[in-house]
Amino acid sequence: xxxxxxxxxxxxxxxxxxxxxxxxxxxxxxxxxxxxxxxxxxxxxxxxxxxxxxxxxxxxxxxxxxxxxxxxxxxxxxxxxxxxxxxxxxxxxxxxxxxxxxxxxxxxxxxxxxxxxxxxxxxxxxxxxxxxxxxxxxxxxxxxxxxxxxxxxxxxxxxxxxxxxxxxxxxxxxxxxxxxxxxxxxxxxxxxxxxxxxxxxxxxxxxxxxxxxxxxxxxxxxxxxxxxxxxxxxxxxxxxxxxxxxxxxxxxxxxxxxxxxxxxxxxxxxxxxxxxxxxxxxxxxxxxxxxxxxxxxxxxxxxxxxxx
Numbered sequence: 001x002x003x004x005x006x007x008x009x010x011x012x013x014x015x016x017x018x019x020x021x022x023x024x025x026x027x028x029x030x031x032x033x034x035x036x037x038x039x040x041x042x043x044x045x046x047x048x049x050x051x052x053x054x055x056x057x058x059x060x061x062x063x064x065x066x067x068x069x070x071x072x073x074x075x076x077x078x079x080x081x082x083x084x085x086x087x088x089x090x091x092x093x094x095x096x097x098x099x100x101x102x103x104x105x106x107x108x109x110x111x112x113x114x115x116x117x118x119x120x121x122x123x124x125x126x127x128x129x130x131x132x133x134x135x136x137x138x139x140x141x142x143x144x145x146x147x148x149x150x151x152x153x154x155x156x157x158x159x160x161x162x163x164x165x166x167x168x169x170x171x172x173x174x175x176x177x178x179x180x181x182x183x184x185x186x187x188x189x190x191x192x193x194x195x196x197x198x199x200x201x202x203x204x205x206x207x208x209x210x211x212x213x214x215x216x217x218x219x220x221x222x223x224x225x226x227x228x229x230x231x232x233x234x235x236x237x238x239x240x241x242x243x244x245x246x247x248x249x250x251x252x253x254x255x256x257x258x259x260x261x262x263x264x265x266x267x268x269x270x271x272x273x274x275x276x277x278x279x280x281x282x283x284x285x286x287x288x289x290x291x292x293x294x295x296x297x298x299x300x301x302x303x304x305x306x307x308x
Contacts, residue, residue: 003046003267004126006056006147007039007136008110008163009068010090021097023104035068036092038163039136041253045260045282047075049297049304054078054126058088058114065089081126083114107164116143123150132157132267134259137174137181138167148177159263161256165190180219180266182259188222201240205230209238219272221279223258229280231272241276244284258283261302268304278302 017029039057046053055077059065061084068089069079087110094105119126127133127150135147137160151158160178162168165187172191175181185204189196192211196204201224209232212220219233225243232238261282265275281302299305 002051002130003053003132003134003263004056004130005039005043005046005053005134006115006143007042007134007139007161008037008090008112009035009040009057009059009065009088010037010092010107011064012036012092012094015095017096017098019098021095021103027095035071037090038161038256038259039134040068040072041256042134042161042260042263043077044072044075045253045257045286046264047072047077049260049264049282049299049302051264051299052076052078054081054130056081056115056118056126058083058085058110058112060084060088061086081118081122083118085111085114087111109164112139112143116140116146119143119146119150124154127151127154127156130154130156132159132179132263134159134161134263135178136161136163137171137178138162138164141171144171144174148174152177157267159259159266161259162187176216176218178218180221180262180272181217182221182223182262184223184225184255188220201227201230205232205238205240208232209236221262221272221276223255223283229258229276231276233272237272239273241273241280244280254283254286257286264302264304268299270303274303278304 012034014032015029017027021027043053043055055072059068059082065084069082072079090110091108095103097103133151133156157179160181162183169191185196208220208222208230212232213234216234221229221231223229228243229241258279261279262275265278
């Protein structure tokens with residue numbers, strides 16, 4: 001079954017100013033509506049590396065929900081386990097500044113509990129065939145617990161990503177069971193009750209190394225935007241991966257593409273530094289894309305041998 005991705009589907013409403021963004025003023029610009037959600041983005045990015053991931057999620061029982069599923073199918077995502085429910089998708093409203101960075105956002109989360117019933121009914125079937133699972137840590141506790149139980153039972157690698165860190169921090173007791181957890185520097189600060197704003201990669205790398213060892217988190221990767229990413233595992237491995245030097249068009253989805261690359265690399269036998277390099281390559285491809293999506297890659301282009 002390859003990589004299984006589990007989480008919410010969103011509709012993203014994005015506003016871009018024509019000129020310099022004025023936080024307290026009126027800004028003329030353009031507004032876009034696109035399919036979103038961390039898990040939905042991640043599974044599409046994995047599919048764009050010509051892999052065949054499986055998505056466990058929920059969509060609306062409307063033409064919009066149908067369109068989300070059809071798009072994923074067109075990307076060759078297995079949507080067999082996607083549920084359709086009234087009001088099954090969330091909404092993310094975001095305003096961007098003139099540099100392409102998020103200036104502010106509000107999100108409405110959907111009810112994800114129907115996924116628990118799906119796991120109870122078909123979890124063994126899904127996990128027995130999965131090479132790895134990518135999970136939004138901020139899903140309901142009962143869902144996260146069930147996923148980790150199934151992963152342990154079937155010896156399936158699990159990689160944690162985050163959509164809302166204020167919720168994910170309530171799942172601290174689960175973090176030791178993820179093979180790797182991926183977040184950004186602001187989210188890492190929330191997790192460890194600190195503020196890493198403006199910190200340099202070397203200093204953050206030392207901090208994450210200490211925090212990971214103390215918390216017994218198997219491995220953790222923290223993205224730092226244009227400064228790259230830092231990583232550490234509980235065995236003492238740590239390091240810095242510089243960001244690719246590219247022309248920024250829109251940073252939306254870059255973090256999700258990075259997570260996809262890390263999960264792909266780790267699933268198919270790469271070391272943590274090698275997997276992070278793949279993540280950086282996919283993130284750079286999204287930042288420079290006119291469509292703000294991860295372009296197609298052949299696995300061999302990323303140094304992957306998926307036939308092993």
